[in-house]
Amino acid sequence: MMTDAYAIGIDLGGTQVRAGLVDWSGKLIARESMLTDRMGGPQAVVEQIGLLVDKIIVTKPECMIAGIGVSAPGPLDAVTGHILEIATLKGWENTPIVEMLEARLGQNVAIENDGLAAALGEWRYGAGKGLTHFVYVTVSTGIGGGVVADGRLLRGRRGMACHVGHMSIDPNGPRCGCGNPGCWEAIASGTALARRAQVAMMGDPASTLHSGPQPIDAGAIFAAARHGDGTALKLVNEEARWLGIGLVNLLHRYSPEKIVLGGGLSQGLDLMRAGIEAEIAAHAMVPFRTVSVVSAGLGGDSGIIGAASLFQFSDRI
C-alpha cells in the first residue's frame, strides 16, 4: 500500500557512499552504506549507489519515492548534472552522473555539490531552520560549505558557488589539493590540523597525544585537549584562530544571521568557541561581531537529508 511520498538522499564521499530514505519532515528513516570503490570509476560507483537504493526500496516497499538527490564532491555542474572532477577519485572528469543514475535507477535524479546539499539540509531541517541568511561550513578532511542568502540557496553559474574552503588566506601558505596556495582548506581542515599535530608531537615527547591513534587525528587532539594536554590545547587554539580568520571573511562576504559548523571538527567547537569568537571580535567589522557560531543540527546526515530535500521543495532554479 502506498503511503506518503519519501525521497532518497545519497552522500557520495571519497571514503563512503551512503544512502538514506528521508520522509517529508526531514527524518532519516532507513540508511545503507558501503566503502566507495575509489578505483572503479563512475560506472562502478553508479552500481554501488544502485545496490544501496535497491536495498532501501526492498526494505520499505510501501514508500513512494519522489526522487533521488545526490550530494557529491565538486566542482560539479548541478544544472546539466555533470561531475566536472573529483579531487579524491580518479576518472570522474565530465561524468554525466545524473543521466547514468537515472538509467540505472529508473527514478528522477538531481545532483548538488556536497557543501550546498548539507547547507540545504541544515537550512530546511537543522540548525539553520527559519533563517533567511546563513552560512554552513563543514570542516573535516577538507573544508566545504554552502550559503543561504536572502532566503535562497546561493548557487551561482553551473551551481558552483560557495567553494568556501578554496579561498586563499595566505599567499605563502601550503598548496591546496586544488592547486591554489594557502587555501583555507589547506590551512584549517582536519588534515592540516593533524599535520601540525605531528610536527608539534615531535617537540613534546611527554604529550598524551603519543598515546592516541597514530597517525593522530582531530578527534584524538580534542580528547587530549579535554584532558589538559598543553600541546593539544595549543594546537586547538591555533586551529580556532585559523577557523576564525576564514569565518571573518565569510561574515564580510555573505552577512549571515548565523554560522553553522559541521564536519568532524565541529565536535571540538566547545573547545574552540572562545578562540573563534575572539578572532571575530578582533577582526570582523563591528556590525558583524554579534553573529554566533553554532553546531550543525543534523550531524553527519546534513548532506543525505539535504540531497533528499531537492525533491521535497520546489524552489530549485
Place this chain on the structure above:
Amino acid sequence: MMTDAYAIGIDLGGTQVRAGLVDWSGKLIARESMLTDRMGGPQAVVEQIGLLVDKIIVTKPECMIAGIGVSAPGPLDAVTGHILEIATLKGWENTPIVEMLEARLGQNVAIENDGLAAALGEWRYGAGKGLTHFVYVTVSTGIGGGVVADGRLLRGRRGMACHVGHMSIDPNGPRCGCGNPGCWEAIASGTALARRAQVAMMGDPASTLHSGPQPIDAGAIFAAARHGDGTALKLVNEEARWLGIGLVNLLHRYSPEKIVLGGGLSQGLDLMRAGIEAEIAAHAMVPFRTVSVVSAGLGGDSGIIGAASLFQFSDRI
C-alpha cells in the same frame, strides 16, 4: 508638463557628494556635485544632498521623481536605512540617514552600500546587463563590490553582504582600515599600490615615476608603465597578481559568469589583464578559469545610476 518618471541617484563618497537625474533607460541626464563636508557630520551632508537635489529639480522641473536612491560607504543597514559607520568620515555612527533625507527632501529615499549600488547599476545598465551571475569589483582608494547570483543582488542580513575588499588574504599583511590584518583592500587597493610605488621609487632614482605627480597615484603608475618604465611595469605586474589572488577567491565563492572591474584602477586593466588571467589560470579550479574580467560599462557613474535604479525596479527585498 509632467513627462515620464525619473529617479535621482546620490553617490556619497569620502571626497565628493554627487547627484544625478537618471531616466528609465538608465541614462544620466543631469548631474551636480560638491566636495563632501567631512567634518560637518550627517546633518551637514544631508543639507549638501538637499542642495544638489534642489539644483537638479530646478533645472528639470518637468521631471517627475519616483524617488531618491543613495549609494554610501558601509557598513550600513539597507533594511532600516541606517548608516552604521563610515571609516573615512567622523560622527556617522548609527545615523538614520533615510529618515533624515526624507524629512529634508519630501521624497521617498532608499539606501544601498556603494559596492552593491554600483553592481546594480552595472547589472541593469552596464557590463553585467543580461547576466544571471556576476561579480562587480571596484578598486580605487579602497576595494568594494557587489554580487548578482541566481538573478538577484546578494544582500544578506541587513543588506551588508559583499564587503569583498574585507577578506584577509595574508595573515601577515598590512592592517586594513577595518582593523583586519591583510585584507585584500589593504594589499591591492590604489592606496596600497601607491604605497608600494613610493618604496620602489626610492630604489630607482632614474624611474620616470619621479616626474609624475607627487605623491604618486595609480594613474601616473599606469602612464609610466605604458611608456615602458621598468619599475612601473613591475609594480603593475605585482598589482595584477594581488588582484588575481582576490579574484580567484571570488570566483570560487560566487561562481559568476563574468567579473566586472570598476574604479580608478580599471583604467589599467589593459596592462594588468595578462597578469590577472595568469593568476586565474594558475590557481582557480578548472571550471572557473574561463570566466573573463571586463571593465565597467558605466565608468564612474555605476553607483549613481545603480542607486537611482532602486526606484526603477520592484525586486527589492
